[in-house]
Amino acid sequence: MMTALTSPYLWYTTRATGMVALVLFTLVVTLGTFVANRVGGSIVGRFELNELHRSVSMVAVVFLALHVITTVVDSFVATGWISIIVPFTSSYKRLAVAIGAIAFDLILAVWVSSLLKVRIKNASWRFIHWFSWLAFASALAHGFLTGTDGHHGAGLALVAACALVVALAAIWRYVGRPTRAAGRTALSPLVAAPLPERPARPSRRLAPPDAPRPVPSARGGARPSAPAPRDSPSTASSPFPRSPFKTPKPGGRR
């Protein structure tokens, strides 16, 4: 049992890691909206934004763990181990710490469900992942209500900026949400590639299962503004037409 371990540096660490975690979770939520709204494809890859979302969330969880552990270990504020998980058990700023505990529980649920993503149903994962919005709102309220730094000056400006960024991200998540035909939304780089003049879609007649799939390979020639084919080793032997994406392959990232 840790008793009477106190140091101003523990308290400073608590405050600093809390602020950093708030900024990182702002970044994570914003990147998550980027992934969900299909940002990327030309300048930055969509998969790169997805990887960034996953990686930054791991860093944010580390800072959150530091924030929580230093709070409990420091005896300057009377907060027990149980208060990490169970709300309304802290004698220090009961409401603010309770909201922080709720945020921590929600973040834990989102994090664990994402680690188990291959094992659980995708619908379950999505349902849990929606709670990240509530988790961020609770974390923001926790940061403001605790108020050591969040009530004045630069700390208040930081909290307000995080709130503004995520509020805009939430609005845009709704307004700019992809339609079912995701590839041709305004966010897609495929919009830039003009559709060929063709009378109709390929007919849907049943083909024998061994017949080649109706790959739209005839379009490359039918497109008048198609760029000159740059011969790269990966596309030269490919049976597919040139992709509208800029692909970094081969080599490079590996």
Place this chain on the structure above:
Amino acid sequence: MGVVRRRSGGFVLKVNPILCDGYGHCHELAPELVNVDEWGYPIIKTAITPLSDLATLESARYAVRGCPRQALRVERLSDDPGPTRR
């Protein structure tokens, strides 16, 4: 686990079209295996790729891991019949 098999046979990348939401990550991660149609949904190469093509296998695994909907899987097909099959 841990059994190193002879690299015979091949694999195909398979998509579950019900789970797929057309994110397009698979096309970016494995452009040699996945093309996208005009709505952003994948058209996957149906020909079997040999397992000895390690670079393609690796990008197929990247595509499986990077799919936001977990809709992809690598399906192995061995060309030699196993000991139980005659």
